[in-house]
Amino acid sequence: MKASRRGLFPALCGRVPLRPPGARPEPEFAALCIRCNRCITACPYKTLKPASWIYGERAGTPLVVPRKIPCYLCMACPPVCPTGALDPITDKRAVRMGLAVVDPESCFAHQGILCRTCVDECPLEGEAIYQDGELKPVVTEKCVGCGVCEKVCPVAEPAIVVRPRGDQ
Amino acid sequence: MNKPRRWTPLRRSVQLAVALLYLVLPFLNRWGLRGFMGNLASLKVGPVDLLEPAVALSVVLAAGKITASLVLALLPVVALAVVLGPVFCSWVCPWGLLSEGLDYLKIRTLHLHRTWTADGYRKLRPLRMAALLVFLLASSVVASPLVALLAPPRLVTALPQELFYLSVRPVVTGSVLLLWLLAELFLPRRWVCRALCPVGALWNFLRLPWTLQVRFEPTLCVDPKVAPCHLHCPWGIDPRSMGRFDGCTNCLRCVEGCPSTALRAGFGKPMDPPVRTKKVST
Amino acid sequence: MSISRREFLESAAAASALAALSGLPRPVQAAGGEKWVKSVCRYCGTGCGLYIGVRDGKVFAVKGDKDNHNQGFLCLKGFLLPQILTAPTRCLYPMIRKDGKLVRASWEEAMSLVASKFKEAIEKYGPDAVAFYGSGQGLTEETYVANKLFKAGIRTNNVDGNPRLCMASAVGGYVTTFGKDEPMGCYEDIDHADVFLLVGTNTAEAHPILFQRIVRRKEKAPGTKVIVMDPRRTPTARIADLHISFKPGTDLAILNAMAYVLVHEGYVDEEFIKNHVVFGEGTETNKSFEDYKAFLAKYTPEKAAAIAGCKAEDIVTAARWFGARGKASMSMWTMGLNQRTEGVWANNLVHNLHLITGKIGTPGSTPFSLTGQPNACGGVRDGGALSHLLPYGRLIANEAHRKEMEKLWGVPEGTLKPKPGPSTVEMFQKVEAGEIKCLYIMCTNPGQSLPNVGRYRKALQRDDVFVVVAEAFHPTRTSELADVVLPAAAWAEKEGVYGCAERRYQLLEQAIPPSGEARPDFEILCDLGRRLGLGHLVPYKTPTDIWNEILTVCKGTVYDFTGMTRERLRQAHGLLWPLPTPDHPGTNRRYVKGEDPFVPADWPHRIKFYGRPDGRAVVWMRPFKGPEEAPDAEYPMYYTTGRVIEHWHTGTMTRTCKELVHANAEAVAELHPADAQKLGVKTGDKVKITSRRGSQVFKVKVTDTSRENLVFVHMHDDQHLCNLITIDALDPISKQPEFKVCGVKVEKA
Incomplete structure (x- = not known):
């Protein structure tokens, strides 16, 4: 896609929101989303919120702030999208919202402090994130980006965060 | 009537x-x-x-x-x-x-x-x-x-x-x-x-020629010169002279206000070409 | 002169920083600098060594001790320990209940009230009207003082402690099978084991550092097999090569069936059995191997699988892996086996597997009980601070033992009462019945941790019961019920010894002065002793005084650690007893010739179970009976409780750490998706769990970690008491309650 079609404000502020499960890749999602709030209404966990003005013209589109409420992969939202901005998938393992990234600088496990909260809480139970021989968390390609790990990370500024797959 | x-x-x-x-x-x-x-x-x-x-x-x-x-x-x-x-x-x-x-x-x-x-x-x-x-x-x-x-x-x-x-x-x-x-x-x-x-x-x-619209029958109009049709219209449109894309939203306020039966809503043959009345200044 | 002195101090500061980094013991305090004080983690029974960093009189960090068994690793809880010292819930001054409210008081006021109440109760109703309830978290010296003060001073055997709730069945298992308490193996066995049998333990969450060691062993030796037997698919089960999920309370059938396979498929070490084993049933050891075989006929894998709701072939696989010749097999267990009405029996059955295959006493082969508290082994089990025990393997019921202790303690013959006192639950039942008038609770939280806790909370609230709680934190679910709350010095604010799961004794040095008006527990107890006119029994000025006395008390027992002088403990990074002389290195594997100083050098075999008079261990025939309260039509689901990695025990400490609370805010009811669907609930909804004893509302977490028809709740939440629901039925031998199994009904709330 041409640079101009990637959106103006996101290009300026560099913020890419984490999208609901099933979301099309980013420029397309923002183009297809009509802010009907139906996915937000469908979410039983109040995970999805409309984006604010800091996302420029993408304001009003649904996003996930995992540190507040992560996605629990109940898959209630993809089928309600009227425009195809969300693919109507039902398999939580097919979700590709983002990819969790561990910050070795602040992760307790990387400092020799045994912490396995992210591994224990991961809904994919060992598939998306596992502990290596030194019990450091390792994220695999199977990570769906639900953000539960980011939510529960005990470090004040979470040491594991979900990078949206959006514009990558 | x-x-x-x-x-x-x-x-x-x-x-x-x-x-x-x-x-x-x-x-x-x-x-x-x-x-x-x-x-x-x-x-x-x-x-x-x-x-x-x-x-x-x-x-x-x-x-x-x-x-x-x-x-x-x-x-x-x-x-x-x-x-x-x-x-x-x-x-x-x-x-x-x-x-x-x-x-x-x-x-x-x-x-x-x-x-x-x-x-x-x-x-x-x-x-x-x-x-x-x-x-x-x-x-x-x-x-x-x-x-x-x-x-x-x-x-x-x-x-x-x-x-x-x-x-x-x-x-x-x-x-x-x-x-x-x-x-x-x-x-x-x-x-x-x-x-x-x-x-x-x-x-x-999205209007087609046969879409529901207000039609004007000049012969039934009581007083074409001073008729206040457009004053009834919430958008100020004169139904007697409007074209197909002039903004009428079929609220039918003019039909309701018409003292005669010259304005009527209906499907079918359009009022095309529109009946242009002379400009009525207020 | 002053300048050169400052230069000297600066160089000393640099040296101390270096010493801290390199893990050298006892770095000295430098002027204005920071010091690192050698200590041990306050939490679980793993007993990880650590250094406490002190700057400007405050603890600012901890770091793992690279020279200790944990090799510098700590879990998150341990790492965040500094936060508990400054928690807003620290108890900083004595409090007395006046007009129904706890109000601040002076030490003099509080202690004279406690002493007068105790005196009054003893004079009016006799010494058995007072009781002491201690803790596997108190320092060895503190527990020793309390034990001596109550048993030899006040002359009551109403002394018990919370290890009754966690380790009593393991004690019962070791004592009945081997004659003496405490495991014969050590942590180092993990590095040699080829097969791990983890039964009724969620090691990954309850003992993270040991779990890490298992994981490393598995990485290093890829053929290593891990068998996890647990109704839930816990994080521990995720590294398992074989996970057997079964109906709670049916593991005895599975363990017997494993023995059946071992016996019938030729994994038995007949030579070992001939030299080291006798067979027994009930309390008699007059059976033969043939009797044992006949007994096992009831437990074919198929029959056991039908009882337990698991696959017969899994039992066979587990047995074959465990019994494989030439492989070292290590079993570990915790509350899944211990907190049961058949807890001792379940322990016996694990020991059986090792005894019939001879997989014991060699590197990597051992039945190893994991301990939940940092000093349950060292302070309460070894120290004999339970109602039926005297220090270091002595029994109250044994006249010779009583006489020995009376002599050591310098009290007249006949001072010690011959009748064992009540176990924990029985003790609180005596409180409920009004027989115990004064109760001294030290460093534990029975108002949250007892089974069927609603009943015993009511007992503690009786008007005629005087409850003293010595605790570093207030309010707790116990201190809120107290008549007097005494502020105790916390971890890092006092000095003493902890003994962890592998017979390892380690010194916790004092890093900072006690907060507020808090005092070390031994000082409070000595003060009480003096006020009761028993000052001559507790004349101690420092913990070292007490330790030196303890060394005389352990001498001549099979626990003998006389060689662990205070100075040696300060230098060492943990020492394993038996250690009878100052130059003895300590004993990794007990009962093993060449390692254990109590096995004679001319003993003809490699091992001697000297705990029993015949030098042989017992293979007990223990039938499967099932839990006290299995689910029925009215209460159709299994209910079980356990730990999570982020919190510890009743959460008094861990729930003051913001990171831990963030990671795990409250106890949730873990439900299997199928059950959740039946109930029409999803994650985040609320359910009310009701048993015959009480009910509590929890948020739901739907997860296939759980087994169908089983609901799990963690035990660390003081606002959602899982123990309102649990059953207070006791193991007839160990008197440990069956926290782990009861029947409940679950409704959407």
Whole structure:
């Protein structure tokens, strides 16, 4: 896609929101989303919120702030999208919202402090994130980006965060 | 001669019912109703998806593609528009109701003339088209459906949703709505609906020659020279001289106000070429 | 002179920083600098060594001790320990209940009230009207003082402690099978094991550092097999090569069936059995191997699988892996086996597997009980601070033992009462019945941790019961019920010894002075002793005084650690007893010739179970009976409780750490998706769990970690008491309650 079609404000502020499960890749999602709030209404966990003005013209589109409420992969939202901005998938393992990234600088496990909260809480139970021989968390390609790990990370500024797959 | 039917009470009831529905819907959704959800950008009624055409067009331009689900959701709404005309603005849209109310208050409190210039509606036509074009072009440029983001019908129905169901601070929706309210107050009468709203503009273009419309039978007119038809019209349109794309929303206020039966709503043969009356100055 | 002195101090500061980095013991305090004080983690029974960093009189960090068994690793809880010292819930001054409210008081006021109440109760109703309830978290010296003060001073055997709730069945298992308490193996066995049998333990969460060691062993030796037997698919089960999920309370059938396979498929070490094993049933050891075979006939894998709701072939696989010749097999267990009405029996059955295959006493082969508290082994089990015990393996019921202790303690013959006192639950039942008038609770939280806790909370609230709680934190669910709350010095604010799961004794040095008006528990107890006119029994000025006395008490027992002088403990990074002389290195594997100083050098075999008079261990025939309260039509689901990695015990400490609370805010009811669907609930909804004893509302977490028809709740939440629901039925031998199994009904709330 041409640079101009990637959106103006996101290009300026560099913020890419984490999208609901099933979301099309980013420029397309923002183009297809009509802010009907139906996915937000469908979410039983109040995970999805409309984006604010800091996302420029993408304001009003649904996003996930995992540190507040992560996605629990109940898959209630993809089928309600009227425009195809969300693919109507039902398999939580097919979700590709983002990819969790561990910050070795602040992760307790990387400092020799045994912490396995992210591994224990991961809904994919060992598939998306596992502990290596030194019990450091390792994220695999199977990570769906639900953000539960980011939510529960005990470090004040979470040491594991979900990078949206959006514009990558 | 039969007295023409009183349309306004019916129209008000429909408008109020829609507005009320959107106020109550968040609570119904919260209590578990899932069969009916959304706002005036898109609605889900049972298994049927409905999509607002201007929003849909803006999506197509932003995304540069058309999806099947989009077309499917559009069909019932376009069919309604083609049969009944742009009734969305006058019968459905809660912003339309709000706008009419504000217009009434504006006239009362500011003691404005209740009158319209007879051909003002015709001068607004280019502005309305320009506004629609700007919305659509801009959507394409920034790759984001701006009609969905900015059009009043969605905003006014999303507000209760965000306040009462989603428990989020409606910063985006609220701020844009505030701008529209200011526009409503400080711009000429009903410019938001008549000239700026892309939704009404597009509905207006969905008219076919046989779409429901007000037709004028000059031979029945009591007094063609001083007839106050356009003064009844909430948008100041003279039904005797209007063209197909001049903005009439089939509110039928003029039909109701016509002392004779010269104005009638009906399908079929259009009044084309329009019967041009002489300019009536007020 | 002053300048050169400052230079000297600066160089000393640099040296101390270096010493801290390199893990050298006892770095000295430098002027204005920071010091690192050697200590041990306050939490679980793993007993990880660590250094406490002190700057400006405040603890600012901890770091793992690289020279200790944990090799510098700590879990998150341990790492965040500094936060508990400054928690807003620290108890900083004595409090007395006046007009129903706890109000601040002076030490003098509080202690004279406690002493007068105790005196009054003893004079009016006799010494058995007072009781002491201690803790596997108190320091060895503190527990010793309390034990001596109550048993020899006040002359009551009403002394018990919370290890009764966690380790009593393990004690019962070791004592009945081997004659003496405490495991014969050590942590180092993990590095040699080829097969791990983890039964009834969620090691990954309850003992993270040991779990890490297992994981490393598995990485290093890829053929290593891990068998996890647990109804839930816990994080521990995720590294398992075989996970057997079964109906709670049916593991005895599975363990017997494993023995059946071992016996019938030729995995038995007949030579070992001939030299080291006898067979027994009930309390008699007069059976033969043939009797044992006949007994096992009831437990074919198929029959056991039908009882337990698991697959017969899994039992066979587990047995074959465990019994494989030439492989070292290590079993570990915790509360899944211990907190049961058949807890001792379940322990016996694990020991059986090792005894019939001879997989014991060699590197990597050992039945190893994991301990939950940092000093349950060292302070309460070894120290004999339970109602039926005297220090270091001595029994109250044994006249010779009583006489020995009377002599050591310098009290007249006949001072010690011959009748064992009540166990924990029985003790609180005596409180409920009004027989115990004064109760001294030290460093534990029975108002949250007892089974069927609603009943015993009511007992503690009786008007005629005087409850003293010595605790570093207030309010707790116990201190809120107290008549007097005494502020105790916390970890790092006092000095003493902890003994962890592998017979490892380690010194915790004092890093900072006690907060507020808090005092070390031993000082409070000595003060009470003096006020009761028993000052001559507790004349101690420092913990070292007490330790030196303890060394005389352990001498001559099979626990003998006389060689662990205070100075040696300060230098060492943990020492394993038996350690009878100052130059003895300590004993990794007990009962093993060449390692254990109590096995004679001329003993003809490699091992001697000297705990029993015949030098042989017992293979007990223990039938499967099932839990006290299995689910029925009215209460159709199993209910079980356990730990999570983020919190510890009743959460008094961990719930003051914001990171831990963030990671795990409250106890949730873990439900299997199928059960959740039946109940019509999803994650985040609320359910009410009701048993015959009480009910509690929890948020739901739907997860296939759980087994169908089983609901799990963690035990660390003081606002959602899982123990309102648990059953207070006791193991007849160990008197440990069956926390782990009861029947409940679950409703959407």
